[in-house]
Amino acid sequence: MNVAAHVAANVAAPKENLTAASRRQLILERLLALVCLAAPFLAAALMTGTAAALVGPARLAPELEPYVVTVLNRSGDSSGFCTGSVISPTVVLTAAHCVGAPDDTRIFFKDAKGAPVLVETAAVAINPGFRPDAIRRRITSIDLALVLLAEPLPSAFTPVEIAKGALPTPGQKFLIAGFGVADEAQGKTGGILRSGILVDTGPKSSVLLWAADPARSGLGACTGDSGAPLLSFDRPAVVAVAVWAKGQGGNHCGALTQAVLVAPQRHWIETTMNAWSAAAR
Incomplete structure (x- = not known):
């Protein structure tokens, strides 16, 4: 069977x-x-209006595979998938709305032979500033979560750096990498790692980043890209985490990508990881 x-x-x-x-x-x-x-209908399995896959002229990004994984979440009879950044051999950074209880959250990747691998979750930490109803209430939400794995990822994975220092400025370029759909009407286009260039559109914020395709060709986060990292253009350092997308002309994606800046959340990230490390001793 x-x-x-x-x-x-x-x-x-x-x-x-x-x-x-x-x-x-x-x-x-x-x-x-x-x-x-799920491949044929991934788009239908996810929440409409949240960031998902990279629509538009994104390119395949095998060189970024050591830094990202797929995050799976089950809630009742529904399931969804997102993207996450590897920030240590046992910790993944993603969006808070992408995770559930540890028993309902798993990390997925394919091994060197292309076989699917599922890694159990030992713990999940939600940023205390997360507000699930933020969009409806039009309030700010720190939509971030950390996932502690039950076992380390293989050595093929490389933890990315958490950006620190000055906040981004309008016009600054980033590389977004995610497993979301390439065409929001075609769910089977999801599950493949793609990347694309986005630029900070402003306004400047100490919490959120708004980014768009500088070529205005419709590239942006979409279904499956929630939790995807916006990386520094010159090195694999996570500047922000994609959490929401907006489209135009009847589309849900491709016009604007909203992300949560991680530098202001470094204390929460480091404190949580240190607590997990101490508990494991």
Whole structure:
């Protein structure tokens, strides 16, 4: 029996008959089934209006694969995927709206042979400034989360630097890298790492970054790119994390990408990681 058939056959199994280990295994199998089966309809599985994949003239970016992973999240009967930055062998930085409880959150990547790999989550930390209803209430939200992995990532991954120092200025260039869709009407275009150039459009902020395609060709974050890093143009350092996208002409993506600046959140990031390290000793 293949993974998908096994999951379908066990979805209705009484939870009281499952041991804790069986529950964990079933969750893993369901998430793996999502990876195997979701490609044709990834766009429909995600929240409309949140940042997703790179639409427009993005390019394939295999050189950035050591720095990013896919974040999978399950909530009830629905599932979604986002992008995350590897900031240590055991910690991934992503958007807060991309994660759930540790049992419902997994990190996904393909190994050197192209085989799918799922990594269990040991803990999840949500930035205290996150507001799930920020868009509706028109308030500022620090949409960031840290995911602690149950085991280190392979040595093929390289942690990216967390940017520090001066805040970005209008006109500054960034490289965004994400697994989102290349065409928001074609869900099967997601799941492939792509990158593109965006520039800071202003206004200057100590919390958020607004970025757009300098060529005005429609490139921007879309479904699956939530949590994607906006990297320094000259080195792999995360300046901001994509959290929301806006389109025009009836589209949801391609006109504007909103991201949360990480430099002002360095204290929270470092404090959380230090606490996790201390607890592991």
